[in-house]
Amino acid sequence: MRQTLEFLLYDWLKVQDLGRRERFSDHSRETFDAVFDTCEKIARDKFAPFNRLTDTEEPRFDGERVHLPRATHEALAAYVGSGMLAAAQDHAYGGMQLPCVVEMAANCFFSKASVAMGGYAMLTNGNANLLMAHGTPRQRDVFAMNEFSGRWFGTMCLSEPQAGSSLSDVATRAEPDGTDFEADPLGPRYRLTGNKMWISGGEHEITENIVHLVLAKIPGPDGKPLPGTTGISLFIVPKHLVDTDARLTGERNDVALAGLNHKLGYRGTTNCLLNFGEGRFTPGGRRGAVGYLVGKPGEGLRCMFHMMNEARIGVGLGAVMLGYAGYEASLAYARQRPQGRPVTSGGKDASRPQQLIVEHADVKRMLLAQKSYVEGGLALELFCARLVDEQHTGAPDDAAAAKLLLEVLIPIAKSWPSEWCLEANSLAIQVLGGYGYTRDFPVEQYWRDNRLNMIHEGTHGIQALDLLGRKVVMDGGRALLALAGRIGETAQRAGQVAGLAEAANELGAALAAVGGATKKAWSTGDPEEALANATPYLQAFGHLVLAWVWLDVALALDGRDDDFAQGKRAAQRYFFAYELPRIHAWLGVVARREPLTREMRDAWF
Numbered sequence: 218m219r220q221t222l223e224f225l226l227y228d229w230l231k232v233q234d235l236g237r238r239e240r241f242s243d244h245s246r247e248t249f250d251a252v253f254d255t256c257e258k259i260a261r262d263k264f265a266p267f268n269r270l271t272d273t274e275e276p277r278f279d280g281e282r283v284h285l286p287r288a289t290h291e292a293l294a295a296y297v298g299s300g301m302l303a304a305a306q307d308h309a310y311g312g313m314q315l316p317c318v319v320e321m322a323a324n325c326f327f328s329k330a331s332v333a334m335g336g337y338a339m340l341t342n343g344n345a346n347l348l349m350a351h352g353t354p355r356q357r358d359v360f361a362m363n364e365f366s367g368r369w370f371g372t373m374c375l376s377e378p379q380a381g382s383s384l385s386d387v388a389t390r391a392e393p394d395g396t397d398f399e400a401d402p403l404g405p406r407y408r409l410t411g412n413k414m415w416i417s418g419g420e421h422e423i424t425e426n427i428v429h430l431v432l433a434k435i436p437g438p439d440g441k442p443l444p445g446t447t448g449i450s451l452f453i454v455p456k457h458l459v460d461t462d463a464r465l466t467g468e469r470n471d472v473a474l475a476g477l478n479h480k481l482g483y484r485g486t487t488n489c490l491l492n493f494g495e496g497r498f499t500p501g502g503r504r505g506a507v508g509y510l511v512g513k514p515g516e517g518l519r520c521m522f523h524m525m526n527e528a529r530i531g532v533g534l535g536a537v538m539l540g541y542a543g544y545e546a547s548l549a550y551a552r553q554r555p556q557g558r559p560v561t562s563g564g565k566d567a568s569r570p571q572q573l574i575v576e577h578a579d580v581k582r583m584l585l586a587q588k589s590y591v592e593g594g595l596a597l598e599l600f601c602a603r604l605v606d607e608q609h610t611g612a613p614d615d616a617a618a619a620k621l622l623l624e625v626l627i628p629i630a631k632s633w634p635s636e637w638c639l640e641a642n643s644l645a646i647q648v649l650g651g652y653g654y655t656r657d658f659p660v661e662q663y664w665r666d667n668r669l670n671m672i673h674e675g676t677h678g679i680q681a682l683d684l685l686g687r688k689v690v691m692d693g694g695r696a697l698l699a700l701a702g703r704i705g706e707t708a709q710r711a712g713q714v715a716g717l718a719e720a721a722n723e724l725g726a727a728l729a730a731v732g733g734a735t736k737k738a739w740s741t742g743d744p745e746e747a748l749a750n751a752t753p754y755l756q757a758f759g760h761l762v763l764a765w766v767w768l769d770v771a772l773a774l775d776g777r778d779d780d781f782a783q784g785k786r787a788a789q790r791y792f793f794a795y796e797l798p799r800i801h802a803w804l805g806v807v808a809r810r811e812p813l814t815r816e817m818r819d820a821w822f
Contacts, residue, residue: 218329218541219257220781222322223250225596229773230603235316238610249319255299256323263292264330271333271485272662276421278477283420283487290423292334296327297367302342306349306365317527317609318602321534325595328538332666333485337370339535340418343528344371344430348453351512351520355402359463360428360453369426374413374454374491375521382679384432384518385446389413389493391433391508401509402461408505409433409454410494412475415673419489420456420474426465427456429472431493431508432517443515451517452508454493458500471506473497482665526623529631529674530601536670537594540638543645543663544587550649550658551575551584574648582795583648587641589788589796593763594634596770601630618699625688625696626762628680633759635670636677642667681751684758686744689735697735704728704765711768716786720768720793727761727800734804746810757803764797 226232226249233246267288277284296302304320306312315323327335345364348356363369380386389411399405409431413419420427434448442448458468475490494505501507512520555571574580604626607619642664646653653660671677689697704724711721738747738754767789774782805811 218325218545219253221592221595222253222325224773224781224785225599225770226318226322228775229596229770230318230599232316232318232603235318235606235610240314240610241316243314244316244319249315252304252313252315252319252323253326256301256326259292259295259299260326260330263288263295264327264334267292267334268331268485269656269659269662271331272482272666275479275484276477276487278420278474282422283474283477285421285423285485285487289334289485292331293337293367293423296335296338302338302345302367303365310349310362311365316603317605318599321530321602322599324531325534325538328535329542331485332535332539333483335535336483336486337418337421337423339531340373341367341369341371343531344373344428346527347430347520347523348511350523351451352453353404355461356404356453356509356511359403359459359461360455363426363463364428368424369428369455370418370421370424371428372416372418372430373521374416374419374429374431376415377412378414378490382676384449387411387432387434387449389431389433390442391435391450391452392505394505394507403459404453404509404511407433407435407452407508407510408494408503409452409508410505411492413491413493415478416489416491417486417673419487419491420477421487425457426459429454429456429491430511430521431506432521433508435514446518448515449517450514451511451520453511454506454508458507468500469498470500471496471498471504481668482662483669525674526627527602527605529627530598530605532670532674533594533601533630533632533634534598536634536638536667537591537598539663539667539670540587540591540594540634540641543642543660544584544591546658546660546663547587547645547648547653548575548584550652551580580648583644585787585791586795587644588784589767589792590634590637590641592785592788593767593770593792594638596766597626597633597763598630600766601626621696621699622703624691625684625700628684628688628755629759629762631674632671632677632680632755633763635667636756636759637763639664639667639671677755678752681755682748685735685738685751685754686748689758690739694735697732700762701728701732704761707765707769707772710772714772717768717771720771720789723793723797724761724764724768727764727797730800730804731758731761734808737808738810741810745815746812749815750807750811753803754807757800757807760796760800760803764792767792 235241236244270286270288274286303312304315308314341364345361348361364371377387391407391409394406394408431452431454432449434442435450437443455470456472458466458470460466471494473492473495475492478488496504551574554574556574557572558565558569604619604623608616645660649658652658708721708724711717771789
């Protein structure tokens with residue numbers, strides 16, 4: 218993986234050139250490689266050997282505390298010691314000022330070694346990043362800084378048992394905490410009551426405190442709940458109360474673990490139902506969890522969505538790395554497993570020695586599929602992370618262009634690897650046959666862990682509605698046109714290269730097909746008709762994007778003829794021959810606004 222990672226970063230994305238920018242002027246390829254060396258070693262020594270342990274020894278609640286394997290504590294202590302929690306932050310905040318793309322690449326090693334153990338760090342980083350963007354100076358100093366240092370970890374508390382992804386239906390309430398609630402130095406203080414479900418990292422003993430970011434509704438002027446999303450606000454709700462110097466006061470906040478969710482995979486990360494304000498703890502002698510308002514009242518969703526781009530890239534990258542782990546495991550197995558004999562015109566000769574299964578055409582097909590999914594997915598995620606850097610540090614015109622591209626690519630960055638790198642895990646099991654279905658080999662765990670990624674941070678269906686319902690039509694389709702321009706540019710360059718001209722034409726035809734289907738889906742102007750087939754549209758759009766990425770990567774091989782380059786070309790050829798043709802079936806139902814799913818009735822099931 219390391220060779221592919223470096224090729225994508227340095228030969229394709231030219232990440233080393235970021236060192237010319239003021240923010241990254243302390244960095245070069247040498248410093249980036251040093252970060253990768255450190256992370257790769259920690260992941261190899263502290264995470265990977267215990268990935269199975271965290272799966273079999275699930276978090277356990279004894280009624281008072283949640284217990285995790287000692288290895289989880291030690292692995293995360295090593296991660297904290299690496300400085301990666303604050304890697305992209307300013308030097309003044311203890312950070313390294315790493316580019317986002319380098320930070321994401323470094324975290325690949327942890328996701329591949331044990332995505333569940335790494336989940337605590339990803340959540341904490343996202344929590345602290347949000348506070349840096351929307352918190353007050355005191356909130357940043359007290360909460361974000363202690364998260365970046367690893368002294369405290371963080372969570373996001375959005376979903377509720379009855380609401381799921383429908384955040385407008387959250388029932389958690391926040392009431393002002395007395396007449397002087399505005400005077401608290403940590404922010405306007407409220408009391409929260411309600412329940413939050415699916416809270417990853419919501420309870421543990423890894424750190425001395427947990428900083429929950431909680432969405433709750435505030436009352437209107439008449440004291441009654443505001444309708445829809447109007448009153449949804451964001452609050453810092455620490456597990457243990459702290460003072461303005463970040464010292465624990467010794468008082469437990471009114472946040473209680475109601476139970477642990479027992480999951481198919483991702484078992485090394487605690488996942489909880491939390492009760493806020495049930496009265497088990499009474500800070501200040503009163504019921505209700507103390508929470509400090511982040512940003513302005515009623516702007517909770519806007520604050521939360523600030524972090525969604527990087528969070529969704531992170532989820533996509535985690536899906537990629539689980540697929541990558543399965544690919545490498547199944548490739549290693551295929552290279553040492555003898556079975557079957559060559560088929561010749563005279564049939565099989567039983568006297569001949571068995572072949573390694575890596576020589577069978579159908580096994581090669583499954584390995585090529587995995588390679589095209591995981592290496593293409595890695596390229597996509599790194600490209601999107603590189604756009605984040607361009608948005609934040611590029612020249613104004615380049616930053617604006619990067620923001621536009623990110624708008625339309627983020628649903629793909631989250632959803633495509635979540636579906637197709639999961640498929641890579643399924644193929645890895647198939648390569649191993651019956652052994653792949655047992656716990657003697659790791660590929661079944663990789664599949665179970667990866668199955669979560671189609672669900673969290675916005676389900677597949679939600680990403681599809683976002684893409685077709687908003688991203689490709691906003692501002693008159695500007696984002697779609699920007700992407701089409703980039704795809705067309707790659708196709709034009711590839712058309713001049715021997716061996717890539719046919720692929721360039723196929724990519725151009727696929728782009729035209731997606732554009733045509735988009736127009737036909739919206740031709741009646743009826744959202745219900747257009748969006749009924751949003752998921753097939755998402756699948757087709759994702760395959761178009763990955764075909765573009767693969768063709769662009771192939772151009773970066775620049776005449777190389779070694780095994781590494783030939784492998785990349787084979788994966789690109791596979792994607793165009795076996796995968797890109799799928800888009801026409803997906804787009805068919807989109808273009809004709811197939812009514813079946815809208816017309817289907819409950820009773821017919």
